[in-house]
Amino acid sequence: MKRITILGSTGSIGRNALEVVEGNRDEFEVIGLSTHQRVELLYQQCLIFKPKMVCITGNDFPIELFEKLKQLEIDVVTGKDGLRELASRTDVDVLLNALVGSAGLLPTLDAIEKNIDIALANKETLVMAGEIITSFAKQKGVKILPVDxxxxxxxxxxxxxxxxxxxxxxxxxxxxxxxxxxxxxxxxxxxxxxxxxxxxxxxxxxxxxxxxxxxxxxxxxxxxxxxxxxxxxxxxxxxxxxxxxxxxxxxxxxxxxxxxxPDMKVPIQYALTYPNRHYLQTExxxxxxxxxxxxxxxxxxxxxxxxxxxxxIKKGGTAPAVLNAANEVAVFYFLNKKIRFPSITKFVEQTLEKHREIQNPTIDEIIAADVWARNFVNEAVRKEEILQVSF
Ligand SMILES: NC(=O)c1ccc[n+]([C@@H]2O[C@H](COP(=O)([O-])OP(=O)(O)OC[C@H]3O[C@@H](n4cnc5c(N)ncnc54)[C@H](OP(=O)(O)O)[C@@H]3O)[C@@H](O)[C@H]2O)c1
Known part of the structure; x- marks a missing residue:
């Protein structure tokens, strides 16, 4: 049995991954699952897959859920630290990182630290800190198996x-x-x-x-x-x-x-069963x-x-992390109908232009650059809103 944890099990990749697990019940044991806010779906997943631990990173969840999960003998951890605790469990063979955005970075490092192979859907992790992640994985003898x-x-x-x-x-x-x-x-x-x-x-x-x-x-x-x-x-x-x-x-x-x-279950299953191939019910x-x-x-x-x-990537250092963070914030504003579609790219471009990259950054410097870029876009969007109002 391969023991797996799925970070972001309630998302699109996470749900597809659990379908893969469902189709290979003799192959996989689910150790951990996580959600940001879709707690009801997480609970349904727990009833089926009976993980040992779950993490809820969002703030808004009913307190009765703890009781219901306790009755299933599932440990519950919360927030960013809880996610890192879940990613650090050593009773796991593969960690599927199906989180969205920069939230995926630190749990990936935690799992590598514990010598756990990573099935990586969360591309933002490599965009932010590709050099650190890949060299740390190499040093630890950890496989990074692509899911994209x-x-x-x-x-x-x-x-x-x-x-x-x-x-x-x-x-x-x-x-x-x-x-x-x-x-x-x-x-x-x-x-x-x-x-x-x-x-x-x-x-x-x-x-x-x-x-x-x-x-x-x-x-x-x-x-x-x-x-x-x-x-x-x-x-x-x-x-x-x-x-x-x-x-x-x-x-x-x-x-x-x-x-x-096009069916994401194909690459997900390949990453989870690598180096073997298994039957998959797909078109x-x-x-x-x-x-x-x-x-x-x-x-x-x-x-x-x-x-x-x-x-x-040509600029190197912290520049890709800044690109990633600026994009995440700009996409958020577009989804919330605060900016127009072409402005997403415009804000990313402005942020990159203003950034003074640090070469060979540490993780702390990458995180600081990420925070700087988020603040920069927030401020730029706010200024644009003021301009629009005063027009
Ligand atoms: N979907 C695809 O077909 C596909 C293909 C290739 C690569 N990818 C990559 O895979 C990753 C996941 O994509 P997705 O489409 O599955 O995204 P998604 O549907 O939005 O799911 C993201 C998962 O992460 C959780 N989450 C959201 N914000 C979080 C936070 N701040 N902290 C911790 N957990 C958080 C979500 O919880 P809630 O459910 O509560 O929101 C959900 O479980 C992305 O990096 C994406 O680029 C996806």
């Missing part, structure tokens, strides 16, 4: 290959819901339109990141750290059908790709009905967010 479909595709293509023979990584991008919109049309898109992703059902933050294409930028940085490939050898290809999940090109010109119907590709696969160059004039991500 693109990175899982690359990881699968690399099985049996020598990483030194890679010449390029090509990350595929669906283009999101606004691929065919003009720059002018993008000014007025609504939150509801942005949340309507053509191919994937995901949490709100990553869905907005897909619409701005910041998600692809974050993935370029994630791929850089996971596979130790220079950023100049990582490219993005728009492939609207999301059938090819990414390519690896080798020095002899050969390309390998991983294909499949199979049908080449009688699949008429075409298309490829395009990304339009970075329309979607400049991805370029900012490339720039941040």
């Amino acid at each position: 479909s693109e990175h899982s595709a690359i990881f699968q293509c690399l099985q049996g290959e020598n990483a030194k023979t890679i010449s390029r990584l090509l990350l595929t991008a669906s283009g999101g819901p606004f691929y065919d919109f003009s720059i002018n049309e993008l000014k007025d898109v609504t939150v509801e339109q942005a949340l309507d992703h053509p191919n994937w059902e995901m949490g709100k933050k990553i869905t907005i990141d897909s619409a701005t294409m910041m998600n692809k930028g974050l993935e370029v940085i994630e791929a850089h750290w996971l596979f130790h490939i220079p950023i100049s050898q990582i490219e993005v290809v728009v492939h609207q059908q999301s059938i090819i999940h990414s390519f690896v090109e080798f020095i002899d010109g050969s390309l390998k790709a991983q294909l499949g119907a 199979r590709l049908n080449f009688d009905t699949l008429k075409k696969l298309t490829f395009d160059k990304p339009d970075y004039k329309k979607f400049p967010a991805c370029v900012l991500a490339y720039e941040s």
